[in-house]
Amino acid sequence: MEKCDNTKSIYGTYEWSVKTINFIAGCKNNCRYCYAKSMGIRYKRNTAGNWSTEVVRSNELTKRIPKFSGPVMFPSTHDITPEHLTESITMLGNILKSGNSVLIVSKPNLECITKICETFSENKAEILFRFTIGSSDSNVLKFWEPNASSFEERLECLKLSYEMGYQTSVSCEPLLDKNVDELINQLSHYVTDTIWIGKPNLLLSRTRVNGFGDSETIEKCNDLMRWMTDPKFLYNLYSKYKDNSMIRWKHSLLSDIQKLIK
Numbered sequence: 001m002e003k004c005d006n007t008k009s010i011y012g013t014y015e016w017s018v019k020t021i022n023f024i025a026g027c028k029n030n031c032r033y034c035y036a037k038s039m040g041i042r043y044k045r046n047t048a049g050n051w052s053t054e055v056v057r058s059n060e061l062t063k064r065i066p067k068f069s070g071p072v073m074f075p076s077t078h079d080i081t082p083e084h085l086t087e088s089i090t091m092l093g094n095i096l097k098s099g100n101s102v103l104i105v106s107k108p109n110l111e112c113i114t115k116i117c118e119t120f121s122e123n124k125a126e127i128l129f130r131f132t133i134g135s136s137d138s139n140v141l142k143f144w145e146p147n148a149s150s151f152e153e154r155l156e157c158l159k160l161s162y163e164m165g166y167q168t169s170v171s172c173e174p175l176l177d178k179n180v181d182e183l184i185n186q187l188s189h190y191v192t193d194t195i196w197i198g199k200p201n202l203l204l205s206r207t208r209v210n211g212f213g214d215s216e217t218i219e220k221c222n223d224l225m226r227w228m229t230d231p232k233f234l235y236n237l238y239s240k241y242k243d244n245s246m247i248r249w250k251h252s253l254l255s256d257i258q259k260l261i262k
């Protein structure tokens with residue numbers, strides 16, 4: 001698996017890949033904090049109401065994909081769902097066929113990950129899974145990511161891909177729960193690569209744009225940002241994990257930490 005040079009000041013998906021590939025407009029997970037949804041609404045490609053209806057852009061599946069200079073992230077503005085698993089397998093095949101390595105980013109569904117692991121068993125060296133898991137509490141995940149898988153299912157997917165010999169990693173971005181030790185303890189045994197920790201960016205404005213302006217969401221946003229920006233919490237988190245070779249800090253969070261430790 002090729003690696004991205006993340007020693008430079010680069011942000012967002014470029015911290016992980018040189019190219020992102022998607023073939024669906026919308027995402028049924030309908031995460032409250034979703035960046036892609038807020039951009040879709042801003043540029044009038046989507047509305048808050050229709051984002052969770054997934055529309056396949058079939059032309060993307062027949063395009064020839066060139067060889068890129070580093071890992072390709074798939075997907076970045078939707079997820080791999082059972083409803084479109086066949087097309088996701090086609091897209092992954094297309095990416096790999098050109099000699100690319102692929103970073104598969106997902107809030108994973110067990111049916112989908114099982115099928116991908118079975119289908120691409122000859123390509124383990126070119127595939128790195130990165131499962132998004134921001135809390136070990138399924139109730140917390142259900143609130144922020146209403147239609148995505150539970151913690152238990154995501155953990156099952158991580159175990160399965162690990163036990164089948166794939167390279168595995170986790171994105172705790174956005175971190176949704178301050179009980180980070182519990183999360184890392186449960187996941188780290190099944191991670192061969194890295195665990196990324198990051199904060200939600202522009203949380204309040206994005207959730208409002210995304211149609212979640214109700215008082216419960218606003219209260220939870222404020223609460224999350226309170227502990228996520230609490231200097232004591234950040235300092236303790238960084239001190240505890242700074243020498244852990246598995247842990248990586250997303251750029252946005254690292255900037256906050258660097259200000260603290262100057």
Ligand code: SF4
Pocket residue numbers: 027028029030031033034035036037076077078079107145
């Ligand atoms: S899984 Fe990703 S693309 Fe889909 S709604 Fe959630 S944040 Fe947006």
